[in-house]
Each structure stands twice: as C-alpha cells, then as structure tokens.
Amino acid sequence: MTAPMPHDDADNTDAHAKPAGTQTLLRGLALLEWVAAGVTDVKGIAAKLGTPRSTTHRMLTSLVAEGYLHHIPHKGYRLGSKLIHLGQKALEQRPLVAIARPHLEALAARTGDTIHLGIAEGDEVFYLDKIAGTRGLEMRSRTGQRMPLASTGIGKALMLGLPVARWAGLHTQACPDKATDDAAGPVRPSPPPWPEFAARMADYAAWGWAFDLEENELGIRCVAAPVRDAGGGVVAAISVASAAPYMPDARMRALGPQVRATADAISGALGWNAE
Template structure:
C-alpha cells in the first residue's frame, strides 16, 4: 500500500511530523529497508534517511544490520496508552475471572480504523494457541469480537462484509458460503440476542462467542470474547457460553456506567 504524502500548508513542522509518522507506519507495516520505506511513503531518499536516523536516536525505531523495526519508545508509549484506556482497566478483573471459569482464551478488543484491535488476551489452558495477540488487528466481519463491535451498525454490515471478503475466495470454512444477504441475516439474529459467533471464519479450527461492551451513553466501546479450538467448543457448549459472555460484557459495561433498558431481556446479566 503506497501512502504518498501531499503538500499541506499547515503549521511549521507539520510536513516533517507527517513524514515521520508515515515512516514509522511504513515500518510497522513491514517495510524494513530504506528502499521499501521510500517507495511506500513517496518521501525522498535523503529525507527518509535523515528522518530514520532521528527516529532511531529518539528510540521510536531501532536499526540492526540495515533493517529497521519499531523501537522501545513505542513499546513504552503503547503500554501507557493501553493502561490509560478505561475499558482495559475496568475489564481486567472481569476477564481474569472469566478465563479462570471457562479455561479458554479470553479477548478484549475495540474498533480502531475499521478493524478489530486487541487490547487484552488471556490464553486458555487447553487446546492450540491462536494467532491473536495484544496490538494485533483482525477483520471485523470474520471475527466474533468484530461482529460484536458492529452489532449496533446495520447500515455498515453489507458494505463492511463486502470490503473484507477476499477476492475470489473466502477466508475460512463458513465465509466461503456466506453472501452479503446471509451475513446481514446472521447479524440481525445476533443483534436480537446480543451475542455474536465466529464459526472458523477467521482462523480454521477456532470457534468464538462474543458480546459488546457499552459505556454510559449506551454506545459500544469494546467487546469481549471466549475462543477455543473446535473440539472444546461443540455446539452445545457454544450455546452454554452465551450467558457467560453476556454477564462478563455486562459487568464491564456496568462499571463504565451503562444501565440497560429494564424491558430488554436479551441482555439479562443477573
């Protein structure tokens, strides 16, 4: 993906800052060498080299044998940003309790720039390790936790599904047979129950149940999920975990000030 910058008559230093951000972003997307960074950002070679050296000196990048990677300053800032997110702080004890009860992998995620961004992961004590990790991004329509983040946005369902579906093939077992119409039908059912599922759509062999987290305004600000390999998540257990995930999401939502409609029994967390 090329992210060439365009001239911007902003405050002094704006262009330099924008170029620095573009370079860090290019490295984060996997560009490790000067040539690749130049090609992706469209910034001149000499300017790119100068900014790379500045970013290395400041700790935002590191360099080893001519290859660049993200530096320790970003790790520190990322950890601080994570800790300052009220959802992460509030959810921590609820996630730990849930993980101890179910013995499966528990996730907390938010939507960021149209993708799932994982804020927390507590690995399960059985089954195979899954590829999700803190700071990792996943598609929204192919993950249970992403669908939970989308559950209040019917106007986005069809277009989001189409934009995330790989050209020519699905990505996983069930995504191959889903169409925009069937995906919308699945989401309508999820909206009625407050629970979403991932039936190996994102990662073969991994099944997930998820629910949204709301703040005092009722807006979805995060989602929680329970994930396991298929042998540990047969249909009957998937159904049995629906109340558990609703209770966990409800506890976090309550701590954030959310008070559900007393007439809405789909989110009964007692």
C-alpha cells in the same frame, strides 16, 4: 530532552503551508508506520516516503538513537522499545481497557481460552486487548489489529449495536474476493451466504451474544458479547476464542451466557443499567 529531528530545508517544499518542522514531524511518523507495516530497509522506506536515501538514513539514525527504532544488521529496522512503552501507556490511559481488564482476566481464568476486547472503527474491529489462553494455542489476532466486522465473533457482537440496514453491506465487505483468492491460492474463510448470515444475526440479537464458526480463521471458533455505555449504546465487545476441538456446539451455547454476563459487568462499570 529529546533531540530535534534532522531537518532539510531543501526537502520542505511545503513550508509555506505548514508551521516549521511540521512536515519533518509528519514524515517521521509516517516512517514509523511504514516500519510497523513491514518495510524495513532504507531503500524501501525512502521509496514509500518519497525522500532521498540520505535524508531517510538520517531520520532512521535519529529514531534509533532515541529508542523509537531498533536496527538489526543485515535485517533492517524494527520498532523500538520506546514505542512498546508508549503503546502500553496508551492502553493504560484508555478507561475502557483499564475498566475491562479485571473482568477479562477473571473470564480467562475460568475458561482457559483466549480473551479479546475490541471496538468498532469504521467497518472494522480494532483489537484493544488480548489475553492468551493456557492451552498452548496461537491465533493470528493481536492488540492493534483490525479485521472486518462481519467475519469475526467480536465484530458481529459490535454489529448488534448498528442499524440492521447496515448488516448486508458489512457482510459483503467481509466476503473474500473470489478472483483475487483464485489467483493467490486457497480461498480464505468467509461468512456464510447472506440469507444464512442474516438468520444467524437475528438469533444473536435475540440471545445477546454472537458466534464465530471458523469464519475468520480456519480452526478457530469464538463466543462474543457487546459492551454498552451509560446510554445503552454498544461501545465495545469481548470474546472467548479457542481451537474448534475445544469449542464444540454444546460448549459454545454454554459459554454464551457467561460471556454476556462478563460483558454486562463491564457495561455496569461504564454506567450502563440493564433496567
């Protein structure tokens, strides 16, 4: 049985508003999220949580003992093996991931490229699954990551299920802040100006698949297509991504129908009928 989390009554100033132990539980979850975000030392975590360092240290010690965190001397705290296990279980229990996986593996085997599965959460793509390609390439995408919809191929495929009136706002959100970039260094990739972006989206809507032409990560191109549910709504999208030398225009055009066919197969498994 999992040991109870340490609890300080002196810290529970909101006890009258929440059931006993709730604040400690929420604080522990917030601690895990800050470690996941890269805050790995006791002082930094305590500052983020607004708790005394002694309280923070006791929470960290308990989470390490239960396997939720791992402590590396002189380097701080990292997410532990139990969270990896739970994360894998969470993916397995999402029907979409389980249904899509065999289709994604088949597409990965045919193309040799990196395959993604994602859904829309607000104005962002949330990556549910990723199969690394066999070309020895590394790209920054990862399961659990979020990206602006309008800057990625998979996001633009998801946008095909949204009202056209929303496209301009999503395009604006995906464009880097020039003042911030000028201060921070080189300008990040971004979608093309709105008129060109809108024209491309119109083409994607007609084709049933979308492209990312190095708009999210320099040197990376991808082809994406939407996944639909039994009601015909876009509930997810998949993509094939690789380095630009492996993704010339001609190959991207040839991949479009293949990616769409895989997306349609997943849609069929979810109950969608193209007719």
